[in-house]
Amino acid sequence: MDKLEERLIKVVPSARQLKWHELEFYSFIHFGMNTFYNSEWGNGKENPAMFNPTELDTDQWISSLKAAGIKAAILTCKHHDGFCLWPSKYTEHSVKNSPYKQGKGDIVKEMAESCKKYGLKFGFYLSPWDMHDERYGDSPKYNEYFVSQLTELLTGYGEIFSVWFDGACGEGPNGKRQSYDWQRYYSVIRELQPEAVIAISGPDVRWCGNEAGHCRASEWNVVAEKLSLPDYVAENSQKEDDAEFREKKYSFQDEDLGSRYALKDEKSLIWYPAEVDTSIRPGWFYHEDEDDKVKSLEHLMNIYYNSVGGNASLLLNIPPDKRGLIHENDVLRLKDIGEYIKKAFSDCITSKSRITASSQHNDFPLENVKTEDSSFYKACDGQERVTLTFEFEAKELVKHVVLMEKLALSQRIEAFNIIAETDSGPKMIYKGTVVGSRKICKFHAVETKKITLNIIASRISPTLRYVGIYTD
Known part of the structure; x- marks a missing residue:
């Protein structure tokens, strides 16, 4: 084992x-003054009298998220x-100065209670940038x-799983x-x-x-410490009225953050896993003219496979409308997602197989x-290349293989x-690089009695917490 490998x-x-x-899969809830001004970026001069969701129901929000298999939700408590x-x-x-519940409402409390009711974790977004406050x-x-x-927010709403900060920093009312x-x-x-993370x-x-929702082909958890510096995040964050930002892709340099080559000259390394954030609609806040622009199931599942299935977590934004409800089109798509995932990963046949390996620690x-x-x-110890075989008594029609490492x-x-x-x-049905928290290997369904997993490179003797083989 060389010195770099030992450090990694x-x-x-x-x-x-x-x-x-x-x-793995959780949700953003973008809701606030922008919802009522049909805006993405406010200016701090909005009138609280405009904020009046007449049918707000956080149970409807959270039950809709749960139908998709979402496990937690983050609310934009202040944009x-x-x-x-x-x-x-x-x-x-x-x-407190809005018409909502005659100024007696607390949407953070309502959502936190709904998360608890439906078994989801609760987190919050608090914007450091404040265009209103003097x-x-x-x-x-x-x-x-x-x-x-x-x-x-940290003391009034129960257990918090995530505190989400972006790097936005602009001018305040004083310039x-x-x-x-x-x-x-x-x-x-x-x-x-x-x-809380x-x-x-x-x-x-x-x-x-x-x-x-663009994801790297190889997403590493161990990266250079400099990536965590707030100034670095701010420099690469969205600026106001940057319409092309959401469709931004990577340069070649950005594509590789964690290979041995990328880290060979880095003095300080950290565990800093990736989150993929995207919205179910073009905007982050609700806009009526986007009701027919909800992303297709195919589009969203491609993002899911490449994020959750590619050693990242997926933060999918679902924006409630002016009523204070998640729109019917979004609710339907969330249901579609849940049904797809449940069907695709309901029948694991690994336990039916006879498993052998070229190397096994006692x-x-x-x-x-x-x-x-x-x-x-x-x-x-010392075995960096390993072969695992899974043999079945009869032919099985296989479409997915899921791999998970022991991240500890x-x-x-x-x-x-x-x-x-x-x-x-023999037919090669998948070729990949990193595994990490979860790697979903999707391929055209193949009929087979034997699956062979070849680990052809690793940083030290590899670990596997799970190998799930799923039928079509």
Whole structure:
């Protein structure tokens, strides 16, 4: 094992990151003043009297998300316009001065309670940029204000799984730009919600780099520490009126963040896994003229396969409308997603197979790959190339193979292929690179009695927590 390899495998996730990896698929809820002004970016001058959802039902939101198999939800508690969806003690620009429930409403509380009711985790987005508040740009005063609001959200709404910050930083009402006290924000979160991951402009979860659902072919969890610096995130974040930003793709350099080659000269490495955020519609907030522009099931499932199925998590935005309901078209698409996933991954036949391997550590037997529990398989020390075979008594029609590594021992697999034995001989049905938290290998259905998984490169003896073979 060379020195670089030794450094790479020493980087492992924190306990909070491991819990986050298990979620895989969760939702953004963009709702606020922009919903009622038919806008994506407000200016902080909006009138709270305009905020009046007459049929708001957070149970409808969360039950719709659950139908898609979504496991958690993040609410935009305050967007760049500064309007707060909870009755904050620190500003008058909030739901308490709106017609909603005659100023007695608290949408953050309602959503948190609905998440608890339906078994979803709850998180929040709090925009550091505030176009409304006069303190923005007076850095010490605004940082105090922001920490006060952050504390309200961290202490008043139960367990928080994620605090989501973007890197947006512009001018406030006084024409000045703010200097964010990121380290203070992080300290408050760690003190009050130690299990919450801090995402995007934060140390726990990395933004994939675009808002269109484009994913890297090889997404690594171990990357250069510099990617987590807030200034780096801000530099690459969306700027106001940047219409082309959402469809942004990668340059060649951006495509590789974690290979041995990419990291060979990096002195400081961290576990910084990727999140893919995109909206079910063209916009992040609801717009009536986008009711017929909900992404197709095929489009959304392609994103799912490449994100959840490519060692990243998927944050899918679902924007409620002016009524305070998720629109019927979005509800239908969420139901379609749930039904597709359930059908595609309902019939795992791994347990029916006879499994053999070219290498097996006595303490971590091969049988462990048959379930998604915490047990796992590991090859013998020093074995970086391994072959696993799965043989069935009769022919099976196979369309998916799902692989999962034991992330607590770092991310190890660098290249693999899958061979199916057919009537016409061996056929390579999939060729891949990284595995990580979950790799969904999708291919044209093949009839076979034998599947061979060849791990042809790894950073040290590979691990597999799960190998799921699914029939068509």
